[in-house]
Amino acid sequence: MAPGEVLDTAALIEWPVERIVGKMVLEAQREEVYRVAPDRLVLLDAVEVNWASPRDASIEAARKLAMLTGDIAGLSSIDLKLLALAKERGATLFTDDYRLQNLCSRAEIPWASVITEGINSIWSWEVRCTGCGIGHEIPSQTSASKGDIGDCDICGSPLRVKRRK
Ligand SMILES: [Zn+2]
Structure with a gap:
């Protein structure tokens, strides 16, 4: 099986739905997607998305790391959970948030940017x-x-x- 991928909300909203099938996202992101793009949530519910939650211990570890680097000030609880989930599942985190990218680099979590990945649609x-x-x-x-x-x-x-x- 290919290594997992965790998607931030930008990817959930921007990417073609085919690209999102089977990828890990947070239950907590449903609310975010619904707020920005309610139609999108209907679409996401129609395909198989891997709605997941990190363990409390993983969230706590992510929070400690973010405090250490000072990135915590600009992070949301969803950001922290995305980081925790990627670390816990050994997955790649797709995000354009530079704080999250920074934290991934520190924690040796592979990351990639959402926009670069979406280049197929730009073409x-x-x-x-x-x-x-x-x-x-x-x-x-x-x-x-x-x-x-x-x-x-x-x-x-x-x-x-x-x-x-
Ligand atoms: Zn001309």
Whole structure:
């Protein structure tokens, strides 16, 4: 069996559902998902997600580690439980929270970022010029204002992100 994966709430909301099937998540995350994306919870309940809970001793160990590193100030109880669960099950934690990533590194828990993992869905987008229609590379930097991704270097018209056909 492949090593387990624990997903933070961003992954639960952002990832394609097929990617979430069988992965470990916390009962406590149901509330978080429901608050942000109620429809998503309906979808998650329709597939097999591994709703799990870490043992109290694991949570306590995670809390002590977070106190030691000073990361505890910015962590939620769900964050701590995600850390505890990943450690307890020898699983990889998927999170974009830098405090959690830091704690994973300290505790030698493998981690990966949610956004990188979601790159499959980003690949279905492309950047095209609204003027000449020429395709451009997707910019590596985020832009100052949302939706502004620069102008075409051929004709000078604004570029737009479009769904790849
Ligand atoms: Zn153009």
